[in-house]
Amino acid sequence: xxxFTNAHLIDGTGAAPVAGATVLVKGKMIAAxxxxxxxxxxxxxxxxxxxxxxxxxxxxxxxxxxxxxxxGLNNATxxxxxxxxxxxxxxxxxxxxxxxGDWLKDALETRDMIEHGLLRGPRMICCGKQxxxxxxxxxxxxxxxxxxxxxxxxSYPETAEEARQCVRELAAAGVNYLKVTVAVSGLSVYPGTxxxxxxxxxxxxxxxxxxxxxxxxxxxxxxxxxxxxxNYGADEIDHLIAVGLAxxxxxxxxxxxxxxxxxxxxxxTPTIILARxxxxxxxxxGVPTTVDGYFIPHYRKxxxxxxxxxxxxxxxxxxxxWGRSLHAELREYVYGLGMPPxxxxxxxxxxxxxxxxxxxxxxxxxxxxxxxxxxxxGDPAENIGDTKNICMVLKEGSIVVDKMLS
Numbered sequence: 001x002x003x004f005t006n007a008h009l010i011d012g013t014g015a016a017p018v019a020g021a022t023v024l025v026k027g028k029m030i031a032a033x034x035x036x037x038x039x040x041x042x043x044x045x046x047x048x049x050x051x052x053x054x055x056x057x058x059x060x061x062x063x064x065x066x067x068x069x070x071x072g073l074n075n076a077t078x079x080x081x082x083x084x085x086x087x088x089x090x091x092x093x094x095x096x097x098x099x100x101g102d103w104l105k106d107a108l109e110t111r112d113m114i115e116h117g118l119l120r121g122p123r124m125i126c127c128g129k130q131x132x133x134x135x136x137x138x139x140x141x142x143x144x145x146x147x148x149x150x151x152x153x154x155s156y157p158e159t160a161e162e163a164r165q166c167v168r169e170l171a172a173a174g175v176n177y178l179k180v181t182v183a184v185s186g187l188s189v190y191p192g193t194x195x196x197x198x199x200x201x202x203x204x205x206x207x208x209x210x211x212x213x214x215x216x217x218x219x220x221x222x223x224x225x226x227x228x229x230x231n232y233g234a235d236e237i238d239h240l241i242a243v244g245l246a247x248x249x250x251x252x253x254x255x256x257x258x259x260x261x262x263x264x265x266x267x268x269t270p271t272i273i274l275a276r277x278x279x280x281x282x283x284x285x286g287v288p289t290t291v292d293g294y295f296i297p298h299y300r301k302x303x304x305x306x307x308x309x310x311x312x313x314x315x316x317x318x319x320x321x322w323g324r325s326l327h328a329e330l331r332e333y334v335y336g337l338g339m340p341p342x343x344x345x346x347x348x349x350x351x352x353x354x355x356x357x358x359x360x361x362x363x364x365x366x367x368x369x370x371x372x373x374x375x376x377x378g379d380p381a382e383n384i385g386d387t388k389n390i391c392m393v394l395k396e397g398s399i400v401v402d403k404m405l406s
Contacts, residue, residue, distance in 0.1 A: 001026045002397075003043035004373075009033065010054040010381060012349035012364040014342050017381050023053055025371040028397040033365045046404070051391060052379055054345060055365055056095030056372030058352035059326045061238055061271050061312025064102050064110075081110050085322050086121030092323030093374040093387070095395045096123040098312070098356060100179050100217070100238070101138070103152040104128030108174055120400065123372075125356045127217075128170060129155045130179040131163070131205055136194040137183035160204035167205055171212040176357070178209045181219040182229065183242065187278060190244035190285055196225060206232045215357060217269075221245055223253045230260055236267040236355060238312065241298060243278040245289050254298055258305040267308045267355050270299045272332040273325050274314040296336045303337045310355045311348035327388045334384045341384040371397040375404070 002025040009021035011033065022037035023030065039045060064082045089097050099107050111124035132139060134156040143149045155170070157163035167178065182196045206229070209216045215235045220226045221242035229237070261268060272295065275282075279291045289295060303309060311333065313325040326348060333344035353363025362372045373394040378386030393401035 001031070001040055001043040003039045003045045004053055004375070005039065005045055005047050006050060007048045007053040007375075008050055008379060009365060010052060010342065010345060011366065012055040012346055014346040014350075016342070017052070017379070021053070023365060023373070025373070025394065025397050028370055030365060030367055030369050030371045032367055048375060052376050052381075052386065053365065054374050054376070054380065054387075055349040055363055056374050056393065056395060057093050057326055057348045057387070058096040058098075058356070058363070059089065059094050059312050059315055059322075059348075060098045060269050060310045060352045060355055061100050061314050062097050062322060063314070063316035064099050064107060081113065081119055082106075082121075085316070086114070086119065088322040088324070089122045090120070090323075090393060090395070090400050091390075092326065093376075093390050093393050093401070094122055094323050094326055095372040095374075095393065096125065096352070096356065096358070096362065097315075097322075098125040099127065100219075100312075100314075101127060101130035101153055101181075103149070104170075104173060104175075105152070122395070123358075123362070125176045125358075127177050127179040128173060128175045129153055129166075130181050130219075131155050131157065131166070131197065131201075132181040132183070133195055133197060136196065137181060137186055140194075141186050141188050157201050157205075160200045163201045163204040164208040167208040167212065167214070171209075171214060175214070177215040177217060178205060179217050179219065180205055180229070180234070182221070182225045183219060184221050184225075185242040185244040185246065187244040187281055187285065187287070190287060191246040193246075199228060202229060203232045206234055215355070223249045223257045227253075227257050227260060230257075230264055230266050234266065236269065236310070237261070238269045239271055239274070239314075240268070240302075241275070241289055241295055243275055243282055243289070244285075244287060246287070248288060248294075254301060258302050258307055261302070261307045262305055265308065267310055267351075268302055269310040269312045269355070270295075270302070271312055271314045271329075272296070272299065272336060273320060273329045274317060276328075276332065277317070277319040296332075300337045303339065308351065309347050310352045311344070312352075324388075327385075330384050330387060342381050344384060345380060345387070
């Protein structure tokens with residue numbers, strides 16, 4: 001048993017920190033987390049001396065190997081088991097990561113190898129193939145029409161029945177959720193546009209996905225598309241504003257969208273750091289949706305309206321590093337959206353666990369949950385930048401990063 005004493009405890013629920021807490025870890029599980037917890041005589045005691053203990057972080061929007069410069073292969077071993085992703089995420093305190101489109105076989109094999117202790121890495125939540133248009137995004141943009149990647153990482157139904165069959169195949173393969181890409185724009189085609197999926201196909205994917213108990217997340221550019229998907233029953237909207245969006249909706253459309261998301265309980269992951277990374281190029285191209293001038297005010301409006309928010313980065317996209325970028329996203333939440341630091345941390349822990357369907361296992365520091373733990377110097381409840389001051393990381397009770405004892 002491990003006993004972490006004198007901890008400044010942030011439990012991930014948004015509650016005020018607990019000073020002088022003790023957290024007991026027995027095997028894979030949290031055995032206790034509170035003040036005045038008796039420490040068993042046989043426990044290995046680690047005195048945190050005021051360091052902050054919080055849940056392991058989660059990145060709810062990442063890509064592992066679906067790009068031309070890091071292609072998937074026939075199986076997880078041949079595709080290097082996503083070693084750079086696994087190493088970087090754990091090093092930065094990220095113990096769970098969601099793949100938002102990847103080579104199906106590679107991603108699921110790597111996920112299962114980690115789950116069975118055959119590989120060191122974060123918990124992986126995978127959709128495998130994402131739904132999109134064969135002549136749209138990401139097929140012709142990010143993947144540059146590479147035939148192997150298009151075949152292994154994408155599904156391109158043209159009819160509702162084809163869409164349902166694709167969903168059934170992914171469900172049988174064992175994916176954790178579905179991703180639908182409804183994209184009309186991007187910097188590579190600006191000011192041109194792409195054709196999105198048709199309404200009957202989108203509705204069929206959502207409906208069939210729910211029949212198989214699968215969460216449906218949607219990559220969305222436009223508020224109007226988001227409204228349609230939400231009315232079909234989509235569970236989550238990611239991005240919402242594209243970095244190459246030329247035609248801007250009226251403000252009333254956003255107001256209507258955010259109220260609909262609140263009413264329906266639809267989740268939102270904005271991936272602000274993605275837009276921030278593209279900001280210079282957007283300015284050079286004359287795109288009207290700059291980060292501080294357009295993205296941030298609208299994302300803040302969503303937050304202030306009460307939309308439920310997760311936290312993801314589009315990690316793996318050019319310039320967006322796995323693991324480290326999540327800490328930058330948390331800064332955007334605090335200094336851009338106006339969130340209190342504890343609420344931003346909740347988005348990257350408890351809220352993400354809810355989105356990923358694993359909040360009964362991880363996401364908070366609570367007795368009976370798996371011991372995914374991050375220990376840092378400083379107090380992220382006062383300074384969100386302190387999440388980067390990593391001292392130790394545990395995943396399921398095992399120390400996977402140690403800058404304290406070594």
